[in-house]
Every structure is written in C-alpha cells, then in structure tokens.
Amino acid sequence: MKLQPYLRCSCLGLLAFLFACNNAPSTPLVCPPDAVQCGNHCALLESDVDHCGGCNQACNANQRCVDNQCREVHCEEESHLYAACFQTGQVSVLSTCTQSRFHMALVGDRPQAINGMGEVLLVADDGTEQLLRLNPQSLEPIGEAVSIGQTPIHVSADGTHAYVINAGSHTLQVVEGGSWQTIAELPFGDNTSPQAFALVGKQGFVPLYGNLVTGETSAGQKLVRINLENPAAPVRAGEVDFSSLSIPHYEGMAPLPLPYDVLHHQGALYVALNNLNAYYMPAGPGLIAKVDPQTLATSLLSLGDTCTNVSSLASNGKLLAASCAGDWGMSPGIAGVALIINEEVKTWPAPPSFSAGAMAFSGDMLWVANANGGDVYVFSTKEGGLHLLRGEGGSEGEAIATCPPGPTGYTTVQSLWLKP
C-alpha cells in the first residue's frame, strides 16, 4: 500500500490547518494605556520628570513635567507620596503639589510595603522576599537587598534600624541600617499573621490577626508588646487579647476583632479592628481599640455602621483618620473614611466599588488609596471635616491615577508613604 504521496500532501495541509487555528492573544504589557515604555519604566510623557515629552528627556530639579513640557512649578510646600503597585511590580510617585503622578518605575515583583529610612526609600517585596533600598528620586536600587520573609506586609524604621513584619512567616525582622544585615528575627508562632508595627520609644507593638483560612483565629486577635531596648534581642513583653472584649456586633453575626493596623497618636495606641465574621463579612460597626502603651488598658471606639471594617490608620499629629473597607466594595453605604477628633467621629461615605485602603497625611491633606482600584483619593481636613477634593464627586476632579492595571485588569495601591 503506497502511503507516502498521500501522507506528504495531507501532512502539509494538516499543519497549515492546525497553525491557523492557533489564535492565541498576546499578554499585554503592564503599562497603563496613557503610558509608554521607556527602558524598564512605564512613562507618562505628559507628566514624567524623567521622560517629559519623550523617553529620557529629563526635567531639571525645580521643574515639573506638565503637558509634555518641563515647567517651573511653585508650591508653598511639596512632598512626594510613594505608592506600591502590587500587581505590576512598580512604585509610583505622586506630587502633593501638582496632585499628579510624575514618576513610576519597575522595582521588583510584588512591592507590598513602603517606608523611608533617612534619605533612602525602603520597599518590601512579597514576590522576591527582599527588602530593597531605593533612591527616592530615581527609584534605582542602592546596594544589595536583604532577604525577608513571606508576605512582608509592613516596614518601618527609626534612625538606625528597619523593622519588617512578615505576615506569612509570622515574624518581626530587625535589619541594622549601617551594616544592612538582619540582626534579629522574633517569631510569633503558627497562624498568628502579624499585620503592622508601631514604635513607641523602645517598645514595639504588633497586631496579630490570626488565620481565617485555616480556621485558627485564636492564634491572633491580640496586640503584642515587644521590648526593643536591644534591637538585636527583641523580647515579648505583654499583650492585649481583643477576643476577651465585648465586641459590638450585628444580630446573628459571630464577630472576630481581627486587628489589622496600629498607630501611635497623641500618646496612645490606636488599633484598627476589622470586626468581621469568619467569611470576611462585616459583623458589626467599625471599631478602633485605644490602648495605653504602658498599662495596656484598652477601650473601644465605634465608628458606626457607615464605616465598617476598619483597615488602615493615619495621623498628622492632630487628626486621626481611619479607612473603612466595608464589604470590600461589594455593598454600598458601609465603607468610607472616618476622621476622629477628640474621639468625635466624622465619616465620609464611599461611592460603590470604592474600598478605602492605605492612607497618608500631608499637612491637612489626607490621601487614601482605593484598594479596589489603582487610584488615590484626596481629602482636605481643614476645619475639622472631610472634604473630597479628588475622586468620584470630588470638587477638584477625578481620583489620581496611581497604579496601572496588571495583566488581569485588576490593580491596587498596596501601600502609601509620604516622604517628609
């Protein structure tokens, strides 16, 4: 049976047919629609000081890029706000003067937490498990990175040490600034999931969340005090157990305090309590715990039913702000931002799909990241209120586009830090 001629023709036809059926779409690059790729950066040519009007066309130090041109901009004061774009591996830089993004760079894989140490920007990356030191102007790396743990959800620093909270590895990691070496690591235990860190003198405070996925919530629900007299040998020195408190909740709901953030403000510690049930749904009004750092005496402050699932805290020394994630943007009317002045609460209700996340104060301006999107809302807190300047319904325009969408179309601003 002669098969060869038939096989020769049918093989070619077969291959052509199969190749034509391969209609795979290509994966989009992680640059926003209004940006172009310049080297390793996504550049906004109309506002990027390093690529103003074109790649590598840099503006001078006292200039900003406005409408594709370098122009001198005068502000009474200006600060830079750094945002961690978790989905795209980038850090975005916003100007509090122009209220716009003017610089963005690819720094790693999954930047999760940002802070500063002296003149250096610290970025904790979840994907690479590294703590990076970056030049705040160019966002270029400085020196070697330090290995850190899983899910480095928080980083902060005093003048000499950096403190990293590894939520996945359940440790507090202390890095010495001079040698840039890890000098201590304090484990909190399985399923504890530490979330944040506040330094009061020589004491550190860490909220332990617990683990809803494994059902081991009892490992958390605490605020742990740590003695840092010797940063190379941190020691646990007391704790607050929030599960022993009477947590306000809705009927039929079994609340879990779930401490998520901690902040030192006007001599007291304020702890954001998510107050959720085991399925991440708000179980009661928004709650903040006020804790005396010395005696650990605790009281609860309710933010009401319009500001639930308190997730982040910020302070400018006079005002305390809380972001309320609500039902993660899935239910209206229970998310927003709260301003606490002498324990009086004023709230701003968020529009649908907005889930308030990380926050930072610059003077009287409050910058709030949208955890359900890549933009930042801006509020004025002058006169003791919350007035929306930038955002949906803002008096001065739309929210500030900060983080571009990732390959899935979703994005989030994971962390905000204001460089003084």
Add this chain to the structure above:
Amino acid sequence: MYWWVVAILARPMSPEAAEAAPLREAQPQQAITELSPVSVPLPPLDFSALEGDSAASSRSVAVSPSVQEAGQARELLSKTAGVQVSESGGMGQLQRLSVRGSAGNAVAVLVDGMSWGRSGESVDLAFLPMALLESATLVRGAAATRFGPGAMAGALLFGLAKKNEERLFVELLGGSFSSIRGVVGGTGKAGPGQLSAWVGAMHSDGVFRFRFNPTPNLPRESFVFQKRRNNDADKVDAMLHYALPIGPWQLEAWTQMGFHKRGLAGAVENPSPTTRQKSESLRALLRAEGPLGKNFTLKLSGATQFGHMLLSGGGFAEGLKQRESNTDFASDFSWRRGPHVVFAQGNFRHEGLVSSQAFVSRAPEKSTAERFSFGGMLGGEAWLLAEKWALNGLFRMDKAAQFSSPSAKLGSLWLLPWGFALSGNAGRSFRIPSFFELYIEQGLVRPNPELLAESAWSFDVGPSWENEKARVSLSYFWSRFENLIAWEYWPPFALKPFNLGRAHTHGLELEASFAPWPWLQMEGAYTWLKSKNLQSDLRYEGKPLPYRPTHQLFARLEAGPPWLSGFVECHVQSSQTRNSFGNLSWPARSLMNAGLKSQLFKNPKLQLSLTFKNLLNVHTQDMSGYPLPPLGIFFGLSFNLDKAAPLASSPFAASPLPPPSLFPQTPHLSLENL
C-alpha cells in the same frame, strides 16, 4: 538454560521476570521437551505501548508485584525520565505529576481506558487504587494527543491487575508513621468467564518529625523539630472484574469503589489541625471487543463514574461538598493488514458537577456545571521499506461545550541494524479549562467563563539501542505552550484564573537498563530540562519556570537470587527556583531508598521484605511549606497461591503494555501556576 533467555527477554525488567520461570518447573505430570534458545525481539524500549504508534515516546513500568516497593505512584513514576512527581508529604497525601515541565493538569490519567477524573483537571495520584493496578505506561509529548483534550503534555495509562490464572494473594506492609497497607484478592473461573476481586486498604497516621526554621532570615540557621499533625490518611479500594469470551468476541465488565479520607495539614507556617477531606467514588465499565470480518476489529465501551467529596473543619466550617458524575461512550474501529493499521474512534462524554457550601459566604450556596463533549479521531500506521520504517499519524477533532479544537500527531520509527532505532514525533494538543476554572465558585475560587483553551506544540526525536541484556534510549524534546491558565488574586480574598501564560520547555531524556544476569539488574533515568517563561511581563519574561529542576537522575541496582535479594536506588535533583521572578530557590537534594527481599517458598509464594525509604534521612520538601517524610522503615509480607499455570491464549492476559485508551479526556480544587 533456555528459561533464563526467555526470562530476560520477556521484559519489563522486574524481579518477576526472573521469578516467573521457576513456576514452570512446578507443573506436574508434563513431559519436558528441551528447546533451543529463542531470541524474542522486544518492542523497542517499550516505545510501542500504543496500537498504531510504534514511535510513541513512552515508557512502561510494571507496578511492583507487591505493594511493598511501589505503593505510591511517586516511587513508581520517578524511575522514568521526563517526569516530576511532587507531593505534599505523607502516605495518601496529594501527589501531582508533571511531564516535560508541564503543569499537572496537562497530563491525562486513565485506568484501563477510563479517564480518571474530570477533563482538564490535574489528578491527585494519591487517589489511584495502586493496590489494584499492575502496570503503568507513561506517554510523553505529542504521542499523548490521541487521548484527547487534557493530555496536552502526556498521558499516564494504568493497567488493572487482571489475571487469567486462578490465584489467591494477600500482601501486607507496615512500618513507620503507623502505616499499614494491604491488599487481598483472588481470581478464578466463574461460569464461562473469569472473575477477579480485590480489596486494598491503607492507613497512615502521617505523624513525623520535620526540621523547621522559625527565623529563616537570620544569617545563622536555627532549626527546631516539629511534628506534622493532621496528616493522616485512610483508603479502601475494592474492585470486581469479570471477563467473558463469547465466540470470537470478548466481554469485559468491572466496577471499582473507593473510600478515602485524610487530614489536610496545611503549610508548616499555617498548619490546620482540623481541616479534613473525605471522598467516595464508584466507577463501572463495560466493554465489548471483537472481529468484524477478516481484518477489522470493533470495540465498544461505556463507563460511568460517581464521586462525592466533603471538605470540613478549618476554614470550611460547616462543610463544602462536591458531587460529580461522568459518563463516557466510545467506539473504536481498526483495520489491520500485516503490520499496517488504520484506526478510527468516536467518543462522547458527559460531565456534571455540583458544588454546595453549607455556610454564608460570597460564593453562591450551590454552583453547578455540566458539559457535553464529542470527539472523533482517525489515524494509522504503515510499515515501509521491508518493515524497517514505520510512519504513523493521527488527527482528532474535539468539541467540549464552547471549545472545539483539532489536534494531531505525526511520528516515525526507523529500525536500524545492530539493535539501533531512531524515532521522532511532532504534534499539537490542547487542554480545555476545568469546571473550576470556568464555572464553579467554591470557597476562595472564582471562575472565569471567558477562558481560552491551552494549547501546545511539541516534538521529540532520538535514537535507541537494545540487545538481549541492555537497553538505552536518548530523546530530545521541545514544547511550546500558549494561553496557559494562571490563578491571580481577585478581590476580595479570592483567586481567579486568566490566560496569562506562555512558556517553552526543552531537554533531554536518557534511559538505560542493563541485566547481564538474571540476578543482577541496573536501570537509570536522567532528565535535563530547560524551561522559559514567555509571558510578556518584564518581571518574568525569559526566566525559568519555578519548580522545574534542570537535572533529575534516578539510578537503581538490584541484585541477588530470589531467596535473598536487595536493591538500592537514588533520586537526585538539582536546585530549582521557587518563584516566577527567579531569585528564590531550593537547594539540590539526593534521596535514597534501599531494601532486602527474601522469597521463602515458590508456590505458594511467600515473600518477606524490609525497605528503607529516605535512607539518608534527608529533610526536604516538594512544595513550599510541605515537608517530606524523613527516614521510614517498612516490613512487608506477601503471599501468593497460584492454582494453575497461566492460560496461553486468553486475550486478557496480564500485560505491562495495556491497550491504548481511546476515551477522551479529564480532582478536587487544584491551582496550577506557572
């Protein structure tokens, strides 16, 4: 001396080959005629496990004659090049298979022709009824195309332990981690046919000590020992099989029941003392095969599967349930003339899944999915040039719900002088997304009904050589994957799949075996694998895929007469990255197993064994946070009573090379990432 020649040539390489012949001496009252030695040409290195595909890159291994050595799919498949089995640690716990750098859901698993699991999902090898299986054939690359959507990178074909002789057997194994494993079964004539029945059971506490570093970022390592808890597993599998010859036709029916429960210990940083999984399954198959005229054969098959799974405890609180039912029909037609063959197949599959959650959550309380699949295949093989050159090919078209796609394969085998051969294969295959990827909301999983099917182009080529005592094969393979599905974070707190991935893998597979004498056998397998992420993302493009070690080596030496033999084997793996960015990695490792075996009697056969698993007590892991067990010691007892000699002409004679499954392709929640 003739039986030595036959025993060696009657491959696969297993102790049974040397042990089978003495049984002939036990046959009483027969005149013995000495025959001249006969050289029986073997299939080239077990390539030809598939009808009409002599060039297929495949490797057949006999499941250990007892549960003592293999027991788990990992130990069995690790002997094969191009394969990587990763596990979560512990007997009865999750085991996943990767072929030539693919994801676990790109490998179809079939047991006696029945798809084991739902289309497009990875199969947890821990659920396989290993005690009831006899052989495993791994089909790699393009040759697996014939097994339909799901066999994108390979297919794992298991053969049931169907025996045609009358026998009774009991096997027990026990040892470390409070493990005990056993199977009891028998075969015999029942009316005009042959009836076989087996029951296998396994229990393991899964408690073992492992090294853990609670401060992994300190410059100095400080390990503590912890105990792995909630890592137990219990499994019971039972099977009834009946074979009935009706004239020239053969009817076959079997049913299998499985009960499996286990603790889900979780990662060591986030252990779960209460999360549990329980599952039950029932499968049945009916098959008829016979001639239609002189050169034509027809095979009709029908199979059905029912399964139920419950996740409870931990974050599942009141429970997450899953019920599934699958039905398959296939008709296979083949025409043979001498060595040439043409085959065709039509198949139909229905899959249904209901997932329900008895708690208040964002996901709906009940989520259902149903899918109908149709497929047709046409292929053939011709032997040319005085039957020295085989040329084969197949084309199939499948439609499953909204997905329809062709797949095809071309192959060639050239038999050269002095035992050499050269083979090559090329083809295109695809994988339809699974129910969880497309439709089912369950726990923290969100579906994406807009997903595209994954696809792959692949080829392999290489020489081989064999003689009566040794075999060597070398193969270069190349694969390119498109539209790979990866799970990404999706608010709030969920994961959602997207077609984000493109990747390329290539490498070498070297397999060799040498048995200079019946009492000495050596075998080895080496894989060199290079992978590259082609995703258009500056963070990942051009970097190796995680969890794909570049070098893997397996070597085994077995020596001794049946009354006392021993083996030692080692598995060596090079370092591998563990994140897509490519900066984090695990170090290289070597695992060694060894054992002794003694056959005390011939018939009934009574065998004792002592096996050391992870002899060097290496503390390591396959998945982040899931330690593998340390040194384990196991004692085994095997009893076999064969009433009569094997029937020579039964079509259901046990074979290490099971007939190809022509069913199109198909666990519970599994997340595959690049």
